[in-house]
Amino acid sequence: MLNMSSAEVIGMKDMAAPLASGLEGVVVAETRLSEVDGERGRLTLAGHDVEELAGDGEVAFEDVCGLLWGGALPSAAEREALRGAIAEGRVRAFALLDRLGDALTARDGMDALRAAVAHLGGDAPPAAIAGAIATFAAAWSRRAAGEAPVAPDPSLRLSADYLRMARGAAASEAEARELDTYLVTVSDHGMNASTFAARVVTSTGSDAISAVVAAIGALKGPLHGGAPGPVLDMLDAIGAAAGEGGAPPPGGAERWIQAELAAGRRIMGMGHRIYRVRDPRAAVLERAIERLARTAGGARGARLALARAVERAAEAALRARHPDRPLRANVEFYTAVLLDALGLPRSLFSPTFAVGRVAGWCAHVDEQRRVGRLIRPSSRYIGGVRRRVDTPQGGLI
Numbered sequence: 001m002l003n004m005s006s007a008e009v010i011g012m013k014d015m016a017a018p019l020a021s022g023l024e025g026v027v028v029a030e031t032r033l034s035e036v037d038g039e040r041g042r043l044t045l046a047g048h049d050v051e052e053l054a055g056d057g058e059v060a061f062e063d064v065c066g067l068l069w070g071g072a073l074p075s076a077a078e079r080e081a082l083r084g085a086i087a088e089g090r091v092r093a094f095a096l097l098d099r100l101g102d103a104l105t106a107r108d109g110m111d112a113l114r115a116a117v118a119h120l121g122g123d124a125p126p127a128a129i130a131g132a133i134a135t136f137a138a139a140w141s142r143r144a145a146g147e148a149p150v151a152p153d154p155s156l157r158l159s160a161d162y163l164r165m166a167r168g169a170a171a172s173e174a175e176a177r178e179l180d181t182y183l184v185t186v187s188d189h190g191m192n193a194s195t196f197a198a199r200v201v202t203s204t205g206s207d208a209i210s211a212v213v214a215a216i217g218a219l220k221g222p223l224h225g226g227a228p229g230p231v232l233d234m235l236d237a238i239g240a241a242a243g244e245g246g247a248p249p250p251g252g253a254e255r256w257i258q259a260e261l262a263a264g265r266r267i268m269g270m271g272h273r274i275y276r277v278r279d280p281r282a283a284v285l286e287r288a289i290e291r292l293a294r295t296a297g298g299a300r301g302a303r304l305a306l307a308r309a310v311e312r313a314a315e316a317a318l319r320a321r322h323p324d325r326p327l328r329a330n331v332e333f334y335t336a337v338l339l340d341a342l343g344l345p346r347s348l349f350s351p352t353f354a355v356g357r358v359a360g361w362c363a364h365v366d367e368q369r370r371v372g373r374l375i376r377p378s379s380r381y382i383g384g385v386r387r388r389v390d391t392p393q394g395g396l397i
Contacts, residue, residue: 019380023377028191028196028199028375029199029368029371031191031364031367032046032071033045033046033068033360033364034046034188034189034190034360035190036274038272038274038277039277040277041277041278041280043189043281045064045067045068045184045188046067046071046072050184050185050281050284051280051283051284053184054181054184054185054284055287057177057178057180057291058177059073059180059181059184060157060158060159060180060184061157061159061180061184061187061356061359062074062079062082062083062086062157063079063184064183064184064187064359065359066078068187068188068359068360068362068363069126069359069362069363082127083158084154085125085127085128086130086158087131087152087155087158087161088127088131088154089129090131090132090134090154090158090161090165091131091151091152091154092128092131092132093120093128093131093135093136094139094149094151094152096119096120096132097135097149100115100116100119101115101119103115103116103118103119103136104116104139104140104143107144109137109140109141109144109347109348109350110216110217110226110351112136113133113137113140113351114213114220116132116140117129117132117133117136117212117213118213120209121207121209122207122208122209123208123209124208124209126208126358126359126362129209129212129358129362130355130358130359130362131158133212133351133354133355133358134161134162134165135152137166137351137352137354137355138150138165138166139165141166141344141347141348142166142168144347145345147168149165150164150165151165152165157176157180158183158355159171159177159179159180159183160173160176162352162355163175163179163343163344166344167343167344171342172296174292174296175292175342175343178289178291178292178338178341181284181285181288182288182338182339182356183356183359186281186331186335186353186357187356187357187360188359188360188363188364189281189357190274192224193223193224194215194216194218194219194224194357194361195215195357195361196218197211197214197215197217197218198211198212198214198215198361198364198365198368199211199364199367199368199375200214200375201214202364202365202368202369203368203371208362208365211361212358212361212362215354215361216354219350219353219354220350225332225350225353225354225357228332228335228339228346228349229346229347230269231336232337232340232349234256234268234310235306235336238252238253238306238310239306253309253310253312253313253314254313254316254317257313257314257317258317261317261318261321267314267327268332269314269329269330269332269333270314270318270327270328270329270330271327271328272330277326277328279328279329279331281330282329282330282331282334285331285334285335285337285338286304286308286334289303289304289341290304292341292342293341296341300341303340303341304337307333307334307336307337311329311333314329315327315328315329335349335353336349339352
């Protein structure tokens with residue numbers, strides 16, 4: 001019988017355990033907040049199908065905050081209370097701008113947002129955090145453009161005020177409604193990377209601000225929340241050959257996409273880690289752009305037509321190249337088109353994602369606290385071992 005140490009026995013057990021790279025298929029929590037059904041292409045937010053909840057643009061960001069934080073869509077009185085609390089968070093954050101040091105001078109909006117939110121400190125309530133993120137993101141964008149930040153208007157709901165603070169001009173009701181559609185659609189999405197980061201930090205007993213700062217750091221990555229800007233770059237490149245407002249020339253989208261694939265580059269906005277069909281959020285945002293084009297006019301209709309042509313071409317090219325791996329439009333594809341139609345610069349796309357996703361982050365922080373258990377997965381050591389042996393000189397071999 002082999003004489004093995006307890007450490008060696010444990011090591012053998014570790015080697016026998018299945019390795020889930022990227023935690024694929026590993027269930028780490030039970031949640032009431034959202035369910036992602038990748039096979040059927042469905043997203044459920046606290047019992048509500050996202051296409052029904054956000055499909056007509058009637059549910060505001062404050063409503064989904066009430067849903068995720070309280071378990072049900074708020075009554076009229078509850079909605080007004082939430083609107084007031086989030087507005088107060090925007091106002092308080094604006095008062096902090098001069099005390100943020102160089103946070104808002106960062107070249108990247110997510111770097112600025114991460115640094116600014118860290119100044120809140122402690123266990124700020126969810127409404128204060130949600131309001132602050134909107135104020136900080138808009139203020140960073142204004143300063144990056146060489147303009148002075150715009151003070152919040154607490155009489156407005158968050159979507160209208162965010163557009164006003166970011167652009168320096170009032171938003172129409174149609175614009176505010178479709179930004180609400182976006183913010184509701186991206187408010188939560190299962191155990192995504194930023195949400196998991198927030199829950200890991202919370203599980204240590206740390207405060208809510210630390211958890212949200214970690215989530216912002218995760219959302220910055222191009223494999224999570226950083227793709228909408230590059231999607232717009234792609235549409236610009238394909239549309240350039242057609243001239244301003246024109247449709248792509250015959251085969252133009254296909255040629256551009258094939259050249260990107262041949263160069264080994266990814267087609268941004270296509271494919272998702274979970275969905276095996278088209279992302280349901282892409283459908284919601286596509287309809288939002290349609291409504292905006294009907295009510296606000298301008299070049300939005302032409303931009304939507306270009307996006308649809310590029311989506312079809314990309315899907316066909318990817319299907320031919322990867323017949324066993326479905327790669328279809330994800331939420332970031334039409335996010336780019338919608339936020340551009342709302343007049344937001346592409347540098348503000350990822351921070352705007354955070355403006356919506358903070359609703360889910362705060363809900364997960366609360367949920368993880370109720371669990372009260374440290375998240376501590378195992379790893380498998382594959383390095384070498386240097387052992388001490390008895391030799392006349394002693395030492396390690």
